[in-house]
Amino acid sequence: MLISCSANTSSKLIANSSGITDSLEFINYFKVKMPIIKTPVFKKDTFDISKSGAKGDGIFLNTKIINDAISKCSNNGGGVVSVPGGIWLTGPIYMKSNVNLHIKRDAILQFTKDKSQYKLIEGNWEGKPSVRNESPISGSDLENIAITGKGIIDGNGDVWRSVKKDKLTESQWKNLLKSGGLVGEDNKTWYPSASYLKGDKTENSSVLVAGKSLADYADMKDFFRPNLLVLTRCKKVLLEDVTFQNSPAWCLHPLMCEDLTLRGVYAKNPFYAQNGDGVDVESCKNVMIENSTFDVGDDGICIKSGRDADGRKRGMPTENLIARNNVVYHAHGGFVIGSEMSGGARNLFVYNNSFIGTDIGLRFKTTRGRGGVVEKIYISDINMKDIAGEAILFDMYYAAKDPVPLAGEIREAPKVQLIPVTEETPQFKDFHIRNISCDGASKAIFIRGLPEMNIDNIYLENLTIQANEGVELTEASNITIKNLNLLIAKSNPLISINNSKNISFDGLKSFTDIKPLMNISGDKTSGVQLSNSSISSSKDKITYSAGASSKALTIK
Structure with missing residues (x-):
């Protein structure tokens, strides 16, 4: 609505x-x-797990007692299942309708390291049906549910994850090796078990193959890391004030949900946690994410809608979402769309957020094969500090790599070729971004579309960015950048434009004297306008290459 x-x-x-x-x-x-996002309402009836024999000593396994309390609460018309102070060791927990699982401030809901407690199931991973271990907390087709309180939910993710040597200090790596597990042939990746290693080295290991049972995947069980919380096709969901930490894979994964609220949540993962996203909102409708904090190993706040043919077949965009008053610390991206966006995304409203120490600030990524349309995106009043990569990035050549290359790593630019537009061709269009402040980034703005499908109709206004490099646009159309203030450290061209058309810079200002103001390249580039600039636009500051000519640029 x-x-x-x-x-x-x-x-x-x-x-x-x-x-x-x-x-x-x-x-x-x-x-x-x-x-308008509807929120759940609960009866006041309270079921205290400690009064049913649960023990908060960190040793006793409370799985059955907690799940019985949730079932009893739901069967009695709903209410609150209370987890009091203590360390409550448990296996998988199954949410039920009309239940508020309330974690007290001095409580830790600790999921067991015993992987045998988590059954193999037919689940979903990165937008595709796949084999997974069941999640520590899950629920499907529920209504009126919540997880609240100021306590901690810990997924014991370290027993599940592989770890890359390059992400640890020498001392941390040595201590990890002493803990057990095994190292891969390249001596750069630690694996928790041989089962994980087999899954990692087996192509398409998690794909559900017709004629195979789940038992056929048992020898690779450890590889199928679960997301900490998965809620599927649920309505009126509230996650409030809880710390969700140490997830085996993604932290929070609402899938095909409606009327979802995250308020005051803290999602916390080690920086080396591969796939350790904060929240992945996938194919959901009517969503509020506010006053929350993310400090994780992968993307912070991420919008998804399924992957490739499976996502297009589902055909459910993530839509009608508000993300405001949030803080993202370490993450691959602060606010992210993609790369699994095959069902599309629209009507996303993002404002008053801060990104501190993230790899990329605003990160929009996709690749050929996805299909899907991302449009009607509205973003305002974003503060960024110490961004390792780009402050603002649109990239249609996503390659499933960490956004910032490791020391000494060389990445070649993708080969550019024109192919026909099909249902597999993704689209990014109709983005409106304003009031952006960034104190430190590798690059201010990077936009790279496809030759057959340019990134189109992007409006950027009132941006003040301190970065090493300026603006790079490739295969972009109808880009308007108004009141861009740049403090750039390196004397590369302040602006590079390649095979792009209808590009407007109005009110461009540089706080440093950059002699190579602009490089225009590519014989397809046309309709570039520079107006009301405080920078001298003499001919010696503008260069042309790869078939571009001075006819491509108009200076007012």
Whole structure:
């Protein structure tokens, strides 16, 4: 459900949350409609697990007692299942409708290291059906559920993960080797078990093959790392104030859910946690992510909608999402769309967020084969500091690698070739981004589309960015950049434009004297405009190459 920005709806729009003034300013500027997100309501009946024989000593396995309490609560019309102070060791927990699992401030819900407690199931991984171990917390086709409280949920992820040597200090690597496991042939990756290693080295090991049973995958069981929390096709979901940490793979994975709220959540993973995303919102509708903190090993806040043919067949975009007042520390990206976006994404409203120490700030990624359309994206008032890579990145050549190359790593640019547009061709278009401040990045803006499908209709306004390098645009169309203020450390061309058309820079300002102002390349480049610039645009500051000519540029 969407509502317009009329005054009589503003109280509904901002119900149970802060930032009314900022939200209304956002709505009025972009002239957008915003979703109403319904939240669950519960009976006051409380089921304390300690009164049913559970023991918070970190040794006793409480799996049955906790699940019995959840079932009893749900069967009695719902209420609160309370986890009091203590360390509550448990195996997989199954959520039920009308239940609020409440973790007290001094409680740790600790999932067991015993992998035999987690059954192999037919699950979902990176947008495709696949073999997985069941998640520590899961639920399907539920309504009116919550996990709340200021306590900690720990997934014991270290017993599941492989670790790359390059991400650890020498001392950390030596200690890891002493803990057991084994090292791969390249001597650069540690594996927790031979079972994991076999799965890692087996092509398409997690693909569900017709005629095979789950038992046929048992010798690779350890490789199928579960996400810490998976909720599938659930309605009216609330995650509030809880710390979710140490996940085996993704931390929070709502899949095909509706009316989802994350408020005051802290998602925390080691920086070396491969696939250790904070939250992956996949094919969900009506979502609020606010006042939350992410410090993880992969993407922070990530929007997905299925992968390739499976995602297109599902055909469920992530839509009507608000992400505001969040902080992302270490992550591959602060706010991210893709790369599994085959079902599309639209009507995403992102504002008043801070990214500190992330690899990339705003990260939008896809690749050929995905298909899907990402559009109607509205972003405002983003603060960034110490960004290792790009402050703003659009890339249609995603290659499933860490966004920042390791020391000494050389990456070749992808081979550019024109191929026909099909249902497998992804699209990024209609993005509106304004009021961006970035104190430190490797590159200010990077936009790289496909020759057969340019990144199109991108509007950037009021950006102040300190970075090593400036702006690079390739295979982009209808890009408007207004009031861009740059403090650039290196004297590469401030702006590089390749095979792009209808590119407008209005109000460009540089705080440093950059002599190579602009390089225009490619015989397809046309309609570049530079107006109201504070930078001298004399001919010696503009170069042309690879078939481009001065006809491509107009200076006003």
